[in-house]
Amino acid sequence: MEPRHTEVTVSASSSAHAAPRYDSVDCRRVSQLLARVGDKWTVLIVQALGGGPKRFNELKRLIGGISQRMLTLTLKNLERDGLVTRTVTPSIPPRVDYELTDLGHSLREPVDALGDWALAHMARIDAARERFDQTLAD
Amino acid sequence: MEPRHTEVTVSASSSAHAAPRYDSVDCRRVSQLLARVGDKWTVLIVQALGGGPKRFNELKRLIGGISQRMLTLTLKNLERDGLVTRTVTPSIPPRVDYELTDLGHSLREPVDALGDWALAHMARIDAARERFDQTLAD
DNA sequence: CAGCATCCGGGTGGATACTG
DNA sequence: CAGTATCCACCCGGATGCTG
Numbered sequence: 626m627e628p629r630h631t632e633v634t635v636s637a638s639s640s641a642h643a644a645p646r647y648d649s650v651d652c653r654r655v656s657q658l659l660a661r662v663g664d665k666w667t668v669l670i671v672q673a674l675g676g677g678p679k680r681f682n683e684l685k686r687l688i689g690g691i692s693q694r695m696l697t698l699t700l701k702n703l704e705r706d707g708l709v710t711r712t713v714t715p716s717i718p719p720r721v722d723y724e725l726t727d728l729g730h731s732l733r734e735p736v737d738a739l740g741d742w743a744l745a746h747m748a749r750i751d752a753a754r755e756r757f758d759q760t761l762a763d
Numbered sequence: 764m765e766p767r768h769t770e771v772t773v774s775a776s777s778s779a780h781a782a783p784r785y786d787s788v789d790c791r792r793v794s795q796l797l798a799r800v801g802d803k804w805t806v807l808i809v810q811a812l813g814g815g816p817k818r819f820n821e822l823k824r825l826i827g828g829i830s831q832r833m834l835t836l837t838l839k840n841l842e843r844d845g846l847v848t849r850t851v852t853p854s855i856p857p858r859v860d861y862e863l864t865d866l867g868h869s870l871r872e873p874v875d876a877l878g879d880w881a882l883a884h885m886a887r888i889d890a891a892r893e894r895f896d897q898t899l900a901d
Numbered sequence: 902c903a904g905c906a907t908c909c910g911g912g913t914g915g916a917t918a919c920t921g
Numbered sequence: 922c923a924g925t926a927t928c929c930a931c932c933c934g935g936a937t938g939c940t941g
Contacts, residue, residue, distance in 0.1 A: 647810065647878060647882075649826075649827070651878070651882060652806065652807050652810050652878075653807075654881060654882070654885060655806060655874075655877065655878040655881045655882070656803070656804075656806045656807055658877070658881040658885075659797075659800060659801040659806055659874075659877065659881075660801050660802070660803060661801075662797060662801060662877070663797040663798050663799075663800060663801015663802070664798070664801070664913085665794070665798060665913080665914075666794075666914095668790065668793060668794045668797055669790055669791075669794055672790050680922085680923090681922070681923050681924075682922065682923075687787075688787075689787065692914070692915055692916075693923080693924070693925095694914075694915075694916090694924095694925090694926095695913090695914060695915080696924095697923085697924065697925080698913095698914090704895065705891065705892055705895040705896070706888050706891055706892060707887060707888060707890075707891025707892075707894075707895075713923095716922095717921095717922090718922040718923080719921080719922060719923060719924090720922075720923090721922080721923060721924085728884060728887060728888075728891075731880070731884070732880060734876075734880070735873065735876040735877040735879070735880045736793075736797075736877070738872075738873040738876045738877075739793065739796070739797065739800070739873040739874070739876075739877060740789070740790075740793040741873070742869070742870060742872070742873045743792060743793045743796040743797075744789060744792070744793070746866060746869070747792055747796075749845060749866060750844050750845060750846075750866075752845075753843065753844055753845025753866075754843055754844060754845075756845075757842065757843040757845075758843070802933085803933080803934075804934095818902085818903090819902070819903050819904075820902065820903075830934070830935055830936075831903080831904070831905095832904095832905090832934075832935075832936090833933090833934060833935080834904095835903085835904065835905080836933095836934090851903095855902090855941095856902040856903080857902060857903060857904090857941080858902075858903090859902085859903060859904085
C-alpha cells in the first residue's frame with residue numbers, strides 16, 4: 626500500500642469533524658469519476674474481469690441482464706480510460722478478449738472498499754428506508 | 764510514460780485474480796449503492812457535510828452550481844438512507860440543519876479512498892483518453 | 902429561508918434488426 | 922462471435938415560478 630498521507634480518517638468517533646481532505650475542485654473530479662464508475666454496469670464488468678480475461682459473450686453471460694449495446698459501450702469507455710485492454714484475434718469466428726490493465730486492477734481496491742461498506746451497512750440502510758417510508762405513510 | 768505505479772500488493776487482504784469476494788447478487792447491491800453514491804451530487808453533499816452540520820442555503824452556496832431542486836431531492840434520499848439527519852427549527856424565518864449520521868460519516872472513508880484513487884490516477888486516465896481519442900481520429 | 906410544483910430538453914439504457 | 926445501427930421510453934436534472 627502506498628504510504629500516502631497519515632491523515633486520520635473519520636472512523637465515526639469522538640473528534641467529530643475531520644478536516645476536508647479535498648477542495649471543491651477535487652470534489653468535482655472525484656464526483657465525475659464516481660459518476661463514471663457508478664453507472665449501471667461499470668462495476669459489474671470490472672468485478673467480472675477481476676477474475677481474469679474474458680470474451681465478449683462470456684462477459685455477457687457472466688453479468689446477465691446487460692444488453693450487448695451497454696456491454697459494448699461500457700467496455701469502450703473502460704478501454705478509453707485505460708482500465709481495460711481489448712485484444713482482437715482475427716479468426717473465424719472472431720475472438721475478442723477483454724482484460725483489466727494495472728490501472729483497472731488498482732481500481733478494484735477502492736471499489737471493494739465501497740463494496741465492503743455496502744455489504745456491512747446494507748441492513749441498516751434498508752431499515753432506515755423502511756422507517757422513513759413508514760413515517761411518510763402517516 | 765512508464766507505469767510507475769505501486770503494483771497493488773493484493774496479497775495483503777485479497778488476491779487479484781482468485782476468488783471473487785462478491786457473488787453476483789452482492790455485486791448488484793454494490794452496483795446499486797454506487798449508482799446512488801455516484802449520482803451527480805451525493806458525494807459533494809456528503810463531503811460538504813463532513814465539515815459539520817450545515818443549513819440548506821449554506822450547503823447550496825458551499826457546493827455551488829446545484830439547483831435547489833437537486834439539493835432537496837438528494838438530501839431527502841440521504842435522509843431516507845439514514846446517512847443524514849434533518850433538524851427543523853420552527854422559527855421565522857425557519858431554520859433547517861442537515862448533519863451526517865454516524866453511518867454517513869462512515870461512508871466518507873471508502874469514498875475518500877475512491878477520491879484518493881481518482882486524484883492519484885486522473886492524469887493517467889486523461890492521458891489514456893487523449894491517446895484513445897487520437898487514434899480514433901485517424 | 903427552505904422548500905414544492907411544473908415544464909421541458911438531453912442523456913441513459915433497453916429492444917430489435919442487421920453485418921463481417 | 923462480436924459487434925453496429927436505429928428507434929424509443931424513461932428519468933435525471935436545470936429553469937422558473939410560487940408558498941409558509
